Every structure is written in structure tokens, then in C-alpha cells.
Amino acid sequence: MTDIAGILERELGSAAVIGPGHERLDDYGRDESPLPEFHPPACAVLVESTEQAAAVLRICKERAVPVSPRGAGSGMCGGALPVPGGIVLSTERMTKIKEIDAGDLVAVVEPGVVTGVLQEAVEAQHMFYPPDPASLAFCSIGGNAATNAGGPRAFKYGVTREYILGLEVALMGGEVLRCGRRTAKGVTGYDLVAGFVGTEGTFGVITELVVKLLPNPPAAATVLAVFADMAGAGAAISALLREGLRPRVLEIADKSSIDHVRPKSRYRFPANAGAVVLLEVDGEPDAMALMMEKIGVRCDDLGALDVLAAHEPADRRALWEARRLISPSLKEAYRVKVNEDICVPRGRIVEMIARVQQVSLETGIDTAVFGHAGDGNLHVNLLSHDDPDDPAVRTKMWAAAERVFAHTIALGGTLSGEHGIGTTKRDYMRMEQSEQVLEWQRRWKLMWDPSNLMNPGKKIPARTKACSE
Numbered sequence: 001m002t003d004i005a006g007i008l009e010r011e012l013g014s015a016a017v018i019g020p021g022h023e024r025l026d027d028y029g030r031d032e033s034p035l036p037e038f039h040p041p042a043c044a045v046l047v048e049s050t051e052q053a054a055a056v057l058r059i060c061k062e063r064a065v066p067v068s069p070r071g072a073g074s075g076m077c078g079g080a081l082p083v084p085g086g087i088v089l090s091t092e093r094m095t096k097i098k099e100i101d102a103g104d105l106v107a108v109v110e111p112g113v114v115t116g117v118l119q120e121a122v123e124a125q126h127m128f129y130p131p132d133p134a135s136l137a138f139c140s141i142g143g144n145a146a147t148n149a150g151g152p153r154a155f156k157y158g159v160t161r162e163y164i165l166g167l168e169v170a171l172m173g174g175e176v177l178r179c180g181r182r183t184a185k186g187v188t189g190y191d192l193v194a195g196f197v198g199t200e201g202t203f204g205v206i207t208e209l210v211v212k213l214l215p216n217p218p219a220a221a222t223v224l225a226v227f228a229d230m231a232g233a234g235a236a237i238s239a240l241l242r243e244g245l246r247p248r249v250l251e252i253a254d255k256s257s258i259d260h261v262r263p264k265s266r267y268r269f270p271a272n273a274g275a276v277v278l279l280e281v282d283g284e285p286d287a288m289a290l291m292m293e294k295i296g297v298r299c300d301d302l303g304a305l306d307v308l309a310a311h312e313p314a315d316r317r318a319l320w321e322a323r324r325l326i327s328p329s330l331k332e333a334y335r336v337k338v339n340e341d342i343c344v345p346r347g348r349i350v351e352m353i354a355r356v357q358q359v360s361l362e363t364g365i366d367t368a369v370f371g372h373a374g375d376g377n378l379h380v381n382l383l384s385h386d387d388p389d390d391p392a393v394r395t396k397m398w399a400a401a402e403r404v405f406a407h408t409i410a411l412g413g414t415l416s417g418e419h420g421i422g423t424t425k426r427d428y429m430r431m432e433q434s435e436q437v438l439e440w441q442r443r444w445k446l447m448w449d450p451s452n453l454m455n456p457g458k459k460i461p462a463r464t465k466a467c468s469e
């Protein structure tokens, strides 16, 4: 058996390699995905430069060792987990912000930079990097590009792909490719950058990114509106969008989510609260004042039980508190929390939430739904007090997830709005995509990685025997 840890230690030095017997090795066999199957990597290699990443990929290609890239390990679908016999290549030490250019409105960064750190650095210079995954305090910008991460502000500003102008990537075998641009526009050649973003480490390792920045909006304000039921919340959202309102954030949460945060939240939800909507607008103060007025009037007209508005950062944070508490409260209350991130056409949100409640009744599994109503991207949480290590519990939870996926697709939706596919959703891909579409994706992957050693087995299901014959 190849002693890949020893070979990499000789090449990069022992400080770069976490090998067998090291107390931290198991950490690289886990991420934030629900009900993962655990096996540690042969080793984890913590690269500090493009050259080191390329050297690792050269060595692994020569020895046919699979490599799984890893940023911060906050992924929720197993994308960064090692494959049997494979290693993990971590970018956690590549944390330099190389350049922030206010004139060109770009930043050049290494992949291990934590997203929130980049946001603070550009905001200190009156600029704005909009993509805001809820994990921004600890996830990496390389991981965001690899998963095409979204966040609450995606409704107005779009997802990570729209902010990646250029990439440097190290490919299996050690070739380094620089593609893309640092200009605001550019249509020269095929768009390799857009094609690479969202590939979940299956094409290569991102070693540098050129990201697009915006001028910081002059002001922002937040509104929390509480409704007796989902139908009321849905009606208010539809009315506001039809009137042309474009909030930067438009979040929704169901009664189960409210009931779980109620004991912890400083905001006292009305006893009959059945749905909550959180909106955020930004722009010039005068335009914002008009938007805030419109939101207040429309929510009142449509029977909101309570509407709160905040302009100052501390007050706005207080309104966000209830939304931010949902996920940790659910995690605390249940031993198993499968957080799916399905996406349905905006007009089907209320129906989708009703269908999730139906799944809950049919399966006896508790649910809580919250998420990004502006994008139709809902976090459907399937919850259980049972033992997560019990195979029967795993089977039951995934069977419920499959029902949720079936309803999603029946409503014209898609399996994943932001987390990606990794391994946890890979085997459901056929519910949504035809064998022809999957086959084109396999061909595309093999163009970048003919040896199929770059994070193999992720993102796309393997060919069935029938179609490989």
C-alpha cells in the first residue's frame, strides 16, 4: 500500500501533513453533513501555496491516490469528506487577502480566507462583498466558490458565482491554470470560471480567486412581520413583490421554527404566531424610507399580527436574532437534524411548506421549515430524538427526505438551492435529471480530470450498469 502520508511529508515537510495516529486526523473525516458515514483520510495535507497544492496533485496522480479538497469543512452534503484510501487537501492555511482595489472594485484572495473576514476587510474600505452564507463566520471563500454558496442577500445580489471573476486552479497531475479576468465585463472565450464554480472540488483545487466588489450601500433597514399563518405571510410577500419591491433579504419561517426559538428569543412572539417574515432593504435613505412605509402598510393590510422596523445596526441585529436562533435551537432540541435546502418556484412556497407538513404527518417525523423566500430556497429540517447511529433511523430519515424531494420536483423545484450535492444527495439526482443530462456532466468532469481522482464519487451518481454497456 502506498505510504502517501510519508511521501507527502518528505515533499512538503512534516508540519504540512496530518498522518495516521495524529489526534486531529479524524477531524478531516467529518464535515457538517447530516448522518455522515465516517472514515478518516489516509492523511490530510495542509498546503500553504499554489506550488504545494500542485505538488500534492502531481504526487497523487502518479500514485493514483484520490484527493478531496477541503476549505473550512462547513459543507452540509459530504463534499469535503475523503473517499476510501484518499487524502484531504486542506486550504485552511492559505488565508492571504492579496489585494483590495477600490478603483477596479476587485479583491484577490487565497481560498482559505474566511468569508466574513473578507467582508469586514472590504467594508472597512467602504466596499461590499454581498454573498452571505449563514456560515460566513467560519466558511472559506474557496469553499463558497466550490459550492456556489448563496445566502439571504442572494435575492437582490445573487450568489457566489456572480462575484467570481477569475480563478487560479491546480489540476490533478499538477498543472496550474489561470482563467477569467479582473474586468467588470468580458466575453472572451468560453466562461471556464463560471463552469468551475459549483463543481464541489471534483474538477480541481481553487488556489486563488479574483472577486468582484460593489460600493457599500449607504444605508440598510430591517423589518420583522409576524402572521397567524403561512397563507398570510405568503400573501404579503406576493403583494410586495408584485408592487416591485426588491428587498435584499426576504426570509420566512414556519410555526414549528417559531415555537422552537420562542423560549430563547428576546422578541416575544404573539401566542398565535404561525409564520414570520424578515425583510431587509438597502439603498439611499430617501428611497429606503418609502420602501419601509410600503412594507409596513402592506403587512398591516394583510393582517400581520405585529410589524417591527429597525434602522440602527444594534436594533437590526436584535430583529435578526430570532431568525439566527432557529438552526441552533433545533440542533439543541433534537439528536438528528437533516437540513435539506430544496428550492421551488417562488409562487409554490406556501404549497411546499404544506406538503412538508403532510410528510411529517405521514412519517411521524417532526419538521421545521425556514429559509430564503425571495429565492424559493427552503431549509426543510427533518428532526428526530432517536439515535443517529441506528441504521433504522438513518433509513427512516432518508426515506422522509426522499418524499420531500419528490414533492419538490413535482412543484417544479430542484434538490439543492445552495448546499450542493456532495454524497448525501447524489443518489437522488436521478429523481430530477435525466440520464442524458447526467452523462454530459460525467463527460465534463472527465475532461478536467481524466483519471477521476479529483474528489471522485461526489456530485454526480455513477453510471448504472445498463447505461455504461
Ligand SMILES: Cc1cc2nc3c(=O)[nH]c(=O)nc-3n(C[C@H](O)[C@H](O)[C@H](O)COP(=O)(O)OP(=O)(O)OC[C@H]3O[C@@H](n4cnc5c(N)ncnc54)[C@H](O)[C@@H]3O)c2cc1C
Binding pocket: 031, 032, 068, 069, 070, 071, 072, 073, 074, 075, 076, 078, 079, 080, 081, 091, 111, 132, 133, 134, 135, 138, 139, 140, 141, 142, 143, 144, 145, 146, 147, 148, 149, 150, 151, 152, 199, 200, 201, 202, 204, 205, 206, 207, 327, 418, 419, 422, 455
Ligand atoms: C451553520 C451553517 C450555515 C450554513 N449556511 C449556508 C448558507 O446560508 N448558504 C450556503 O450556501 N451554505 C451554507 N452552509 C454550508 C457551507 O457553509 C457552504 O457550503 C460553504 O460554502 C462551504 O465552505 P467550506 O469552506 O466550509 O467548504 P468545505 O465544507 O470544506 O467544502 C465544501 C465543498 O467545496 C470543495 N472545496 C472546498 N474548498 C475548495 C477549493 N479550494 N477548491 C476546490 N474545491 C474546494 C470541497 O471539496 C467540498 O466539495 C452552512 C453551513 C453551516 C454549518
